[in-house]
Amino acid sequence: MQFFLDRLFDGISNGAIYAALALALVMVYRATGTINFAQGEMALFTTYLAWGLTTKHVPVVLCLLVAAVAGFALGAVSERVLVRPIEKRSLLATLIVLLGLFSVLNAADGLIWGKGNQSMPSLFPNTLQSYVSVLGARLYWANIGVWLLVAAVVGLMFALFNGTRLGLQMRATANNRESAALAGIGVGRILMLGWGISAAIGAIAGVLFTPLTPDSLGLGEMFPLLIYASAAALFGGLDSPGGAVLAGLLLGIAEVMLSAYVPAIGGQLQEAIAFVAIVAVLLLRPQGLFGTREVERV
Amino acid sequence: MSLLEVTGLQAGYGQAEVLHGISLNVDPGEVVVILGANGAGKTTTLRAISGLIGRRGTVAIAGAALPPGDPAAVVTAGLSLVPQGRGTFTKLTVHENLLVGATRRRDKAGIAQDIDRWYDVFPALRSRTGQAAGSLSGGEQQMLAVARALMSRPTLLLCDEPSLGLAPLVVRSVFDVLRQINSDDGTAMLIVEQNAELALDLASRVYLLEVGEVVSSGAAQDLRHSDAVRRAYLGY
Numbered sequence: 001m002q003f004f005l006d007r008l009f010d011g012i013s014n015g016a017i018y019a020a021l022a023l024a025l026v027m028v029y030r031a032t033g034t035i036n037f038a039q040g041e042m043a044l045f046t047t048y049l050a051w052g053l054t055t056k057h058v059p060v061v062l063c064l065l066v067a068a069v070a071g072f073a074l075g076a077v078s079e080r081v082l083v084r085p086i087e088k089r090s091l092l093a094t095l096i097v098l099l100g101l102f103s104v105l106n107a108a109d110g111l112i113w114g115k116g117n118q119s120m121p122s123l124f125p126n127t128l129q130s131y132v133s134v135l136g137a138r139l140y141w142a143n144i145g146v147w148l149l150v151a152a153v154v155g156l157m158f159a160l161f162n163g164t165r166l167g168l169q170m171r172a173t174a175n176n177r178e179s180a181a182l183a184g185i186g187v188g189r190i191l192m193l194g195w196g197i198s199a200a201i202g203a204i205a206g207v208l209f210t211p212l213t214p215d216s217l218g219l220g221e222m223f224p225l226l227i228y229a230s231a232a233a234l235f236g237g238l239d240s241p242g243g244a245v246l247a248g249l250l251l252g253i254a255e256v257m258l259s260a261y262v263p264a265i266g267g268q269l270q271e272a273i274a275f276v277a278i279v280a281v282l283l284l285r286p287q288g289l290f291g292t293r294e295v296e297r298v
Numbered sequence: 299m300s301l302l303e304v305t306g307l308q309a310g311y312g313q314a315e316v317l318h319g320i321s322l323n324v325d326p327g328e329v330v331v332i333l334g335a336n337g338a339g340k341t342t343t344l345r346a347i348s349g350l351i352g353r354r355g356t357v358a359i360a361g362a363a364l365p366p367g368d369p370a371a372v373v374t375a376g377l378s379l380v381p382q383g384r385g386t387f388t389k390l391t392v393h394e395n396l397l398v399g400a401t402r403r404r405d406k407a408g409i410a411q412d413i414d415r416w417y418d419v420f421p422a423l424r425s426r427t428g429q430a431a432g433s434l435s436g437g438e439q440q441m442l443a444v445a446r447a448l449m450s451r452p453t454l455l456l457c458d459e460p461s462l463g464l465a466p467l468v469v470r471s472v473f474d475v476l477r478q479i480n481s482d483d484g485t486a487m488l489i490v491e492q493n494a495e496l497a498l499d500l501a502s503r504v505y506l507l508e509v510g511e512v513v514s515s516g517a518a519q520d521l522r523h524s525d526a527v528r529r530a531y532l533g534y
Contacts, residue, residue, distance in 0.1 A: 168390075168394060168397060168398060169398070169401065171387075171389070171390060171394075172387050172390060172394075172398045175387045175388060175389045175390060176385055176386070176387050176388070178350060178381065178385060179381065179385035179386070179387060179398075180387075180398070181349075181350065181369040181370070182348060182350070182369055182373070182378075182379050182381060182385065182447075183373065183398050183399055183401045183402075183446070183450070184369065184370045184373035184374065184401045184402040184450065185370070185398070185401050186370055239389075
């Protein structure tokens with residue numbers, strides 16, 4: 001039981017991060033119709049930024065805020081300067097540009113902050129003693145902190161989407177851009193905002209995730225995360241924020257449980273689980289668990 | 299002064315110019331129809347006026363020139379387009395579709411009042427208020443498109459082929475509603491329509507478009523009896 005709970009807690013933490021990133025991917029997909037391949041690298045860039053500040057003895061909470069704001073700017077500017085002029089040409093061109101942004105950001109990280117791995121200080125008490133016992137298992141404050149913050153971010157997003165004028169305008173723009181423009185919605189502003197918020201969520205996820213493992217801040221950190229988040233977004237349905245969050249959590253738990261209980265998978269084949277999930281979803285249920293298959297009467 | 303004054307309108311897609319300098323005007327409260335064969339540039343005219351595509355030439359509303367390519371400014375100036383194919387927000391509910399139509403308005407009470415009014419005019423929409431609009435029938439979506447466009451309280455309603463793909467009875471009721479709105483609210487209308495018979499019935503003036511140019515214009519009554527129009531658009 002104790003072993004199971006320990007794994008479950010880890011799984012939920014990973015899952016919460018996948019969920020946040022998947023939500024970010026879904027937001028971009030709904031705005032622009034593309035997967036943002038650079039999502040993970042945007043998050044890595046802002047996490048490095050936050051880490052750089054912590055080495056200057058800036059409080060971690062402040063670093064998180066700076067990362068989120070920088071992420072917002074990075075996302076919004078990318079949309080305006082890179083994506084919008086290109087997306088008129090073709091979707092494929094947009095994807096290539098995003099792949100380009102992926103490698104530019106990664107190279108910039110290496111140039112600015114070096115190639116060695118770093119440890120990111122945690123927002124929450126993070127010593128070996130800072131845990132509460134649950135049925136003999138250790139539930140660390142760091143885990144609880146991640147859960148609560150991700151839950152708050154997700155809750156805020158849903159309140160924004162479903163409870164505000166701005167959210168309605170975002171959903172309308174995602175659904176039918178031309179009609180949105182005809183209704184007087186400033187479509188360009190909404191697209192920038194969507195990308196900005198999405199990258200800010202990614203930035204928060206990066207600052208939360210990295211401290212969970214010592215020495216994990218490195219140039220290759222976010223790529224596996226992007227794979228998991230993409231799998232979650234696909235699994236939940238690319239246009240369904242709720243589905244992405246749920247699928248992210250499930251995937252995080254499944255990953256940890258499978259590598260714990262199936263020796264053949266162990267620590268090495270973990271990422272393969274995400275790929276298997278992606279392929280299985282695309283084959284069996286292309287619209288995902290909660291995505292809408294286009295059913296329209298004309 | 300004219301409500302809408304279009305002068306020397308040129309527009310197109312990429313290298314292909316579709317409109318070669320169109321001039322037309324609509325007076326306050328007037329219903330004007332644009333007739334023309336497929337490819338004459340009717341839809342392009344409405345898209346250029348409403349700012350969805352770029353243009354050259356001037357578009358002025360009540361004497362104030364509008365910037366090109368800025369749909370939001372057009373809505374604010376009092377124009378609203380019912381696009382061809384209805385432009386339904388398929389994943390939003392019927393109610394949300396109407397709310398989006400009121401994007402440029404701030405008066406909550408007035409918005410609620412207007413929604414209620416259009417539900418009275420289109421009872422089929424009221425019974426589906428919480429339903430995803432994509433599940434509505436074609437006729438219901440056309441009614442929703444008209445109601446959505448009217449939510450901005452326009453002084454001029456642009457309609458692009460409101461009869462397209464609808465059963466004759468449904469077309470009839472859509473046109474009846476347009477006529478009603480015109481006489482109740484004094485909303486001016488500029489309508490593009492293939493169904494010339496119906497359109498000429500509703501309109502007081504007509505512009506005849508051929509390959510991107512106005513070839514003829516005049517009172518609906520006069521054009522109805524002109525041989526050219528009768529042969530080309532009325533089929534007898």
